Amino acid sequence: MTKLKAGISGTGFIGPVHVECLRRLNIPVKGICGSSSQRAIDSALRLELEKGYSSFQEMLEDPEINVVHICSPNNVHYEQAKAAMLAGKHIVCEKPLAVNSKESAELIQISRETNRIAAVNFNLRFYPMNHEVRSIVQDEAEFGKIFTITGCYFQDWLLKDTDWSWRLDPKINGSLRTVADIASHWIDLVRFITKKDVESVFADFKTFINNRKKPKNSVAAFSNKLLISDEYTEVPIENEDFASIMLRMKDGVFGQVNVSQMCSGRKNRLFYEINGSKKSVAFDQEKCNEIWIGNRDKPNEILMRDPSLVHQEAREIISYPGGHLEGYSDTMKQHFQKIYRYIENGNFNLPKDFASIEDGHYIIKVNEAIEKSAKEGRWIDIES
CATH class of the missing domain: 3.30.360.10 (Dihydrodipicolinate Reductase; domain 2)
Incomplete structure (x- = not known):
């Protein structure tokens, strides 16, 4: 699977885990953004990524990024998921999808209107x-x-x-x-x-x-x-x-x-x-x-x-x-593989075999x- 390219939002514990699991699937990760441009640059160097973005918006403006992984703190999940889908990106969001069900219901509507796939990482x-x-x-x-x-x-x-x-x-x-x-x-x-x-x-x-x-x-x-x-x-x-x-x-x-x-x-x-x-x-x-x-x-x-x-x-x-033995990181590898295969297939009317935005809302x-x-x-x- 090499057609899609990912960008990561979040430089803490879980963002680098996403990078590692995507690499195991041969899915290229172009870059990462964080709470500051310096953190993004430092993380990009440490993870050997091409780009440390100065902001989330700069990452959204990168035409090479197809899928955005939202690994940032909870209070920005909603705004980042919304902005990413409106920018034409698919999303994989750490839970919770939003801080309340009004916001998550709106994200479902945006996903349908933009025809973008949105997954929530219930990897377990x-x-x-x-x-x-x-x-x-x-x-x-x-x-x-x-x-x-x-x-x-x-x-x-x-x-x-x-x-x-x-x-x-x-x-x-x-x-x-x-x-x-x-x-x-x-x-x-x-x-x-x-x-x-x-x-x-x-x-x-x-x-x-x-x-x-x-x-x-x-x-x-x-x-x-x-x-x-x-x-x-x-x-x-x-x-x-x-x-x-x-x-x-x-x-x-x-x-x-x-x-x-x-x-x-x-x-x-x-x-x-x-x-x-x-x-x-x-x-x-x-x-x-x-x-x-x-x-x-x-x-x-x-x-x-x-x-x-x-x-x-x-x-x-x-x-x-x-x-x-297979363990925690393998759960994300298997989950991401399901998500990316579904996106690459292109038929979004098929049943979802991953944790969907609807699951996150529920x-x-x-x-x-x-x-x-x-x-x-x-x-x-x-x-x-």
Whole structure:
């Protein structure tokens, strides 16, 4: 795939990850822009890119750029996605697509009017074993009726009061933090696997650290754990450290998930267990090359990622033989490959086999209902 050329907005943690994954697909990345021209130039040199753009607008004006990857902070996603599509570019946007559903609904309309493809990087769908679980639970003869889905998404990178990220600032991140950052991945994933929409939610939030020490120098995501500094500013915290969320889903499926970035020792543990009338299945992102299959009348099973042992849907996104591990960066490689193949095909009426702008909009609506539920202490329906 060499017809399309990408540009990256965002020089922090995730922008360079996009560059690496695109290069693995032989998709050329021309350049990058950031919060300043100097950061863009420095990143372009470090990543060996042709161009460090002085601004996002300069990148949009480059006729060689066909696809813009939006890896910037949340508060500029909407304006950058809108400007890129109006400039004739396709977009791949990190979640959230926007800070509210009014903005994301407008982006859907612009995507349709401009005939531009817009994807949201819910990459965790693209662990092959999540595709395998999807194949298993969709086979009712094998799995039975889905009863319940339970799980968590736990990290520890904001455990201490000296841990800092722009995600702690509502002006940049939006009013939701842990929910928008990681619960959104969990909810999108179980919706993708089960093909069941969320119909209503009940949520409770807790902020454990009410004041944090913000370093006077900027900090990239996840680099805070290596930071050593005595130069801090005390900052009050307004968004949630922890959320417990109950979900009522289509066809009577019940779900429950806890999310937190203050769980010592949990580096990136997205876990779910799906219980059906005939068997159960579970996935843990920290053991992403296997799934657990629970049986009542015979021994339980561990299924390892192996193209010779899984369904075709999972086999299509496995690049290496069994025993040759694939992980986090491979999810983006597989997701981007689906997106770019779809764009190159040119028939935008075909079903989308990637996380679309509509998926991004839907998760924002769910997040808004979760926030309202936590504030009002009651079940909130998801607006259709």
